[in-house]
Structure formats: C-alpha cells, structure tokens
Amino acid sequence: MDGRHGSVLVLTNLADATTDIVLRVLAARQVPVVRLDPGTDLYAGASLSATYGTGVQRGVLRTASRQLDLTRVRSVWVRRPSPYEGPHGLDPQDRRFAAEQASWGVGGILASLTGAYYVNHPWSNxxxxxxPAQLAAAQRFGFHVPDTLITNVAGEASEFIGRQPGGAVYKPVWNTPFRVAGRPHSVWVREVREQEITDAVAVCPHLFQAKVxxxxxxxxxxxxxxxxxxxxxxxxxxxxxxxxxxxxxxxxxxxxxxxxxxxxxxxxxxxxxxxxxxxxxxxxxxxxxxxxNGQWAWQPPDITDAVAHALAGQLEKGSDT
CATH class of the missing domain: 3.30.470.20 (ATP-grasp fold, B domain)
Incomplete structure (x- = not known):
C-alpha cells in the first residue's frame, strides 16, 4: 500500500478539542480521516473485525459515518482514547471481562496495522x-539530570533529602487519578523536607529529586x-x-x-x-x-499552529515518513 493514499485513523475521545486543531489542517489538505474512540464507540454502534491467516491479514472498521479497510490506513494518531471499561449494564465481573477482552483484542488489532505509521505506537507510548526508564535514557543521551532517588525506604529518603544543599522535591512516579472528598485532586510537584519523611514511604515507591x-x-x-x-x-x-x-x-x-x-x-x-x-x-x-503523549495546544498560538501543522504533516506522509 502507498501510505499517501490511505486514511488517517485518529484514536481519541469525543471531548478532545486538541485533535480538532489537527483535523482542520488535514481537512484543508483533503486527507481522509476516520475518528474513533475504541473504548466507547464499539458499544455505541461501531464494529471492528480482523482476519489473519497464512499470507493474509485484513480487517474492517465500521462507524456511524465511515467504513474503513484496515489495509488502507496510512497512519494512526493515538491521542487520548477513553479507557476500556466494558459496556454498562453488566455485573462487575462480566464488565471487567468484556473490558479486558476489548483492551487486548481491539487494542491489539489497532496496534498491528501493517504499513501504518503511528504517532505514537501505543506500545512505544x-x-x-x-x-525510571526516562531518567536512565536521559542520562544515557547526554541530558543534565538532577540527582534523583526512587525508593520505599524512609531512611534512604531522609538521607537523600538531607544531602541536597538546594533542597529537594517530591513528585509521583505516575499520575494516578486521585480524589479527596469525592473530588478530583492533582498531586503537584512540591518541596519536601527531611523531617516530613515517615514510615509511610514504605507503602510504595516515591520519587525525590534535587531541586533545580x-x-x-x-x-x-x-x-x-x-x-x-x-x-x-x-x-x-x-x-x-x-x-x-x-x-x-x-x-x-x-x-x-x-x-x-x-x-x-x-x-x-x-x-x-x-x-x-x-x-x-x-x-x-x-x-x-x-x-x-503530552498536551501542546495550551502554548502560544504561533507555537500551537506550528505543532498542529507538523503533526498533520507526519500523519499525511504516513509510512513514507
């Protein structure tokens, strides 16, 4: 397949306004686009099938407005799809089963489109x-990296913080959704002092870093x-x-x-x-x-516009990039 003549498949949720910026650029360039939120659309009328055999791999995606031959996908933009949670109305065990089957089945199909160019491939993401992998790679490729400790040992955390002449900060290893009194709560990067460390550090790994x-x-x-x-x-x-x-x-x-x-x-x-x-x-x-897969549309208009056109260019070129 010549990737320049296929469709761009965009995987994101319905409320993702950032995607619309790039889609307008692609529309102006007359590049065909199919938008899908696999975590929800497949329970709202969309369908997906794939066939595998010796020398054969094909599939079809059907949405309310499009039918897409999966061998004709030039590129896949993995933006912000909803998590696979399964259809409503099932008991918790059945819903969890359906969600995991969708994650491994649908997710596997969409991550294995022959000849498609991914921005980014979900497994690479x-x-x-x-x-820890980011910090190791940053050090390997010549970035300046602040001294960092990831540990669940309170004594090591206290000792590390005490050695930082300019102070230390705490940040979560992963931005896990967190709620306080039923409301969403963000865990921001903040300064941390030696005397704040308690044995509660043992509950999970914590990331401490020299303050720049x-x-x-x-x-x-x-x-x-x-x-x-x-x-x-x-x-x-x-x-x-x-x-x-x-x-x-x-x-x-x-x-x-x-x-x-x-x-x-x-x-x-x-x-x-x-x-x-x-x-x-x-x-x-x-x-x-x-x-x-970080957000970028919050930046000044000139930068946002340049990023949008750069992304549209990558998606338009497809596997020829």
Whole structure:
C-alpha cells in the first residue's frame, strides 16, 4: 500500500478539542480521516473485525459515518482514547471481562496495522511513560539530570533529602487519578523536607529529586525532527498548578539539547514527545521528564499552529515518513 493514499485513523475521545486543531489542517489538505474512540464507540454502534491467516491479514472498521479497510490506513494518531471499561449494564465481573477482552483484542488489532505509521505506537507510548526508564535514557543521551532517588525506604529518603544543599522535591512516579472528598485532586510537584519523611514511604515507591535553582522552565514539543521550544515563567515550582499565572513564549533549543532529544526519541521509537526542562541559573537545561503523549495546544498560538501543522504533516506522509 502507498501510505499517501490511505486514511488517517485518529484514536481519541469525543471531548478532545486538541485533535480538532489537527483535523482542520488535514481537512484543508483533503486527507481522509476516520475518528474513533475504541473504548466507547464499539458499544455505541461501531464494529471492528480482523482476519489473519497464512499470507493474509485484513480487517474492517465500521462507524456511524465511515467504513474503513484496515489495509488502507496510512497512519494512526493515538491521542487520548477513553479507557476500556466494558459496556454498562453488566455485573462487575462480566464488565471487567468484556473490558479486558476489548483492551487486548481491539487494542491489539489497532496496534498491528501493517504499513501504518503511528504517532505514537501505543506500545512505544507505554514503554516511554516509565519515569525510571526516562531518567536512565536521559542520562544515557547526554541530558543534565538532577540527582534523583526512587525508593520505599524512609531512611534512604531522609538521607537523600538531607544531602541536597538546594533542597529537594517530591513528585509521583505516575499520575494516578486521585480524589479527596469525592473530588478530583492533582498531586503537584512540591518541596519536601527531611523531617516530613515517615514510615509511610514504605507503602510504595516515591520519587525525590534535587531541586533545580531554576531561572525558568521550558517545554520542548518534538514532532519527528522538528522541535518547538516554549519558555515558561511561573511563580510556582510546578507551572501546571496555576497556568493562568504563567507567561509563555518561544525559546531557541540549544544544539546539544536538540541532539539529545532526537536520540531519546529514536531510543523509545517515538514520533512525538513533550519534554520538560528546568533551566538553571547556571544556564544548564535539566531534564525533568518526557510525556510521549503530552498536551501542546495550551502554548502560544504561533507555537500551537506550528505543532498542529507538523503533526498533520507526519500523519499525511504516513509510512513514507
């Protein structure tokens, strides 16, 4: 199949407004698109079938408005699909069974489309989401990495924090959905002191990191070999906490950082990555993390528009990229 003549399959939820920005660009370029939220649409009239045999692999996806030959998919954009939770109305055990069958069955089909170009492949996304793997790769590819400890030993945590002359911060190893009094609650990056550490650390691994004496933050949005830098000035340690107070504008990415970013993407087989850096008062760019499926439409309009066109270009080219 010539990927340039197939459809773009977009996997995301109905409320994902960020996707609409790229879809408008693809529509202007007359690129056919099929949008699907596999975690919900397959319980609302959509269907998916795949056939495998010696020398044979084919399939078809049917939605309310489209029928897609799965051998004619030029690219797949794995954006923000809903989790597989199973159909309502079943008892908990049956619903869990249906959800897991969908995750492994539907998810497996959509992750195995021959000749399709993925932004990003879901298995690459998953591998790249582990913070320990991120830190190991960042160190390997030449980023400045703040001293970091991941542990469930209270004594080691206290000792580590006490050794940091500029202080230390705590951040979760994974952004698990958390509720307080029934309301969603975010766990932000925050400073942590030695005396705060208790034996409760033993419950699970905790990530402690040397606090960077930073001048500002930077988000680098990488699409293929194109990098878009945004400087972030915020009064908060974690700029995500009160985004209404931050100021954001374009910033050049140093060549050394660019080389490291591209090596990192290659290592994890990513076509897209959202990199966060703390730029120290010493001028060094300290790697904090890379979200392989991070949001980007919150950035200034010029950067948002450039990222949208870069993503549309990757999806349009498909496997020829």
């Amino acid at each position: 998953r591998a790249a989401e582990y913070k 004496d930073k001048a500002f933050d930077v988000r680098v949005t990488a699409v293929g070999h194109q990098l878009f830098g945004a400087r972030i000035d915020s009064p908060d340690l974690d700029w995500r906490h009160r985004q209404n107070l931050m100021r954001c504008g374009p910033v050049d990415v140093p060549e050394a950082v660019e080389r490291s970013v591209l090596a990192y993407l290659t290592h994890f087989r990513l076509a897209y990555g959202a990199f966060d850096f703390a730029v120290g008062r010493d001028g060094a760019w300290y790697f904090l993390e890379c979200n392989p």
